[in-house]
Amino acid sequence: MVKEKSANFIIFGGSGDLAHRKLYPSLFRLYKAGYLKDHFAVIGTARRPWSDDYFRETIVASLKEYFTDDEKIMSEFAKHFFYQSHDVNDSAHYIALKNLAAKLNDQFEAENNRVYYMAIAPKFFGVVAEHINSEGLKTKDGYNRLVIEKPFGRDLDSACELNGNIAKAFPEDDIYRIDHYLGKEMIQDIPNIRANNPKFEEALNNKYVSNIQVTLAESLGVEDRGGYYETSGVLRDMIQNHIMQIVGAIASDDPAAKRAKDIHKNKTDLFASLKNLTPEQVDTNFVRGQYDIDESGTEKAYRQEDNVAEDSEIETYTAGKIEFDTERWDGVPFYVRSGKRMPNKASRIDIVFNDKVAELGINANTVVTLLIERTNNQSILINGVNYAESAQDFIKFPEEAEFTTGREAYASLIIDILSGNRVHFTLWDELRSTWKYIDSIRERWDSQKADFPNYMSGTMGPDASEMLLERDGNSWIWD
Ligand code: NAD
DSSP: OOOOOOEEEEEETTTSHHIIIIIHHHHHHHHHHTSSSSSEEEEEEESSOOOHHHHHHHHHHHHHHHOOSOHHHHHHHHTTEEEEEOOTTOHHHHHHHHHHHHHHHHHHTOTTOEEEEEOSOGGGHHHHHHHHHHTTOSOSSSOEEEEEOSOOOSSHHHHHHHHHHHHHHSOGGGEEEOOGGGGSHHHHHHHHHHHHOHHHHHTOSTTTEEEEEEEEEOSSOOTTOHHHHHTSOHIIIIIIIIIHHHHHHHHSSOTTOOSHHHHHHHHHHHHHTBOOOOHHHHHHHEEEEOEEEETTSOSOOGGGSTTOOTTOOOOSEEEEEEOBOSTTTTTOOEEEEEESSOSSOEEEEEEEEOGGGGGGTSOTTOEEEEEEEEETTEEEEETTEEGGGSSOOSOOOSOGGGGGOOOOHHHHHHHHHHHTOOTTSBOHHHHHHHHHHHHHHHHHHHTSOOOOOOEEETSSSOHHHHHHHHTTTOOOSOO
C-alpha cells in the first residue's frame, strides 16, 4: 500500500550531477508512484544565482533523459521545486533558507518534516550540518533528517572528525549515511533469502563453507572522474564501503532480525571482529593493480587519463582476503575484489561450499551465486545455472513477485528516509571498524612503491590476484 509522505527536502548541491542524475529522477519515480503527491516541496541550493523557473527547466530536462512521460506531468512535478542560491559559509544564506522552508512548509502542508540532503562536496558536510543547527533551521514538531552521501571521510581520522562535526548538530538516529548498494534489491533481499531457506542458512558457516567471493567489476575506466579518483582509489571508493556492506549482508548473524537496532548490532559486531592485518599480512592478503593500455592500444592507461598524474600510484584494482574472528566464520576466507577496465561489468557474491555440505543433502562443492545486478531475470545461480533449473532445491527466492518490482536503489532509500527506516543505512560504529581495517592496508601501500601499471585493460587484473586464491587451493568462480 502506497502511503503519501509529507516533507520538505533541502538539497545542498541542487545544481550538481548527483542531484540531477539520481535524486530528481528518484523523486519523480516516487511522485508517479504516489509516495509524493501534494504535500512536498524541494529546495535546491547551490552557489549559482538561478531563478525557480530556470531550476525547474533543468529538472524537466534531466527527467527527459530517463523517462518518456508526458512533459505536462514533469512540469507539474517541477512546480514543487524552488531554488535558493547559497554559499555554505554564509550565515545569512541559512536564514534566507529557513524563511523559504517555513513558507513552503505552510504552502504545501509538509507537517514540519525536513530532509537535509548533502549532495555537495564532502568537505562541506560538517559546516552545513553545523549551520543548519546554529541558524535554527530545524523544526520543532516534525522530523529533521540529515542525509550524507559518500565518501564518509578518507581514513579513520578524517571520518572521526567529520562524524564529530555532524554529531554536534544531529543525533545519530537522525543521520542517514547513504551506501547506495544497500538500496539495491538483491542486497535488501539477502536477509529474506537466508531467513526463508533454512537449509541454506544452516550451511552458511565455517563447517560447510569453503570460501565466499564478492566481486564488483567494471569494464569502464575512470572516464572523466580522474581528478576525483586520484584522491580515492578503489580501496577507499569500493572496498571500504560497498564491498564491506555486501559482506555484512551475507555474513552477519540472525538474518531474521526485523528491528533496525538488532540488524545494525549484528553488522557492527561482525565488522568489529575483522581480523586486523599486520603490514606483512597486507603484503600476502591484499593485491593492488592499475590498468595499462589494452592489447590493441586503443584504450588509455590510467596514467594517461585526464587529471591523472603520469606517475600516479593510485590503484584501480584491489583483491583481498578478509577474515573474521567469530565462531561462525573462523577459518573461512572472504575473497573480495573490485576493479576498473575488467572484461565485463559484474556484481556478484559466490558462496563456495565444501564437501561436508553433503551431510545436509546439498551436493558437495556446490557454488551458490547471488547476482547483485540481475541479468535476464536471473538472481540466484546454483553451479552457474538459474536456481529454478537446477536439480537442487535448497535455495530459492522467497517470493517470486520480488523479481518484478524493479525497485530503484535511490528511490527505495528515499522512501526509507521518509519513513524513518534506518535499516539500509550505515552506522558510525560500522564505519569506524571498516576504516580502521582499510587504513592498515592503505598505510602499508603508501609506504611502498607500487609496480604500476600491472594489468592490461580488458583483463581480470594482475596475476597476483589469481595467486592469492591459488595459495589457499581455491580459485575465482567468476573468471
Ligand atoms: P557536483 O560538483 O556535480 O555538484 C556539487 C554541487 O555543490 C553543485 O550544485 C555546486 O554548485 C555546489 N557547491 C559547490 N561549492 C559550493 C559552495 N561553496 N556553496 C554552496 N554550494 C556549493 O558534485 P556531485 O557529483 O553531484 O557530488 C555531490 C556529492 O555526492 C559528493 O559528496 C559526491 O562525493 C557524492 N556522490 C556523487 C555521486 C555521483 O554519481 N555524482 C555518487 C556518489 C556520491
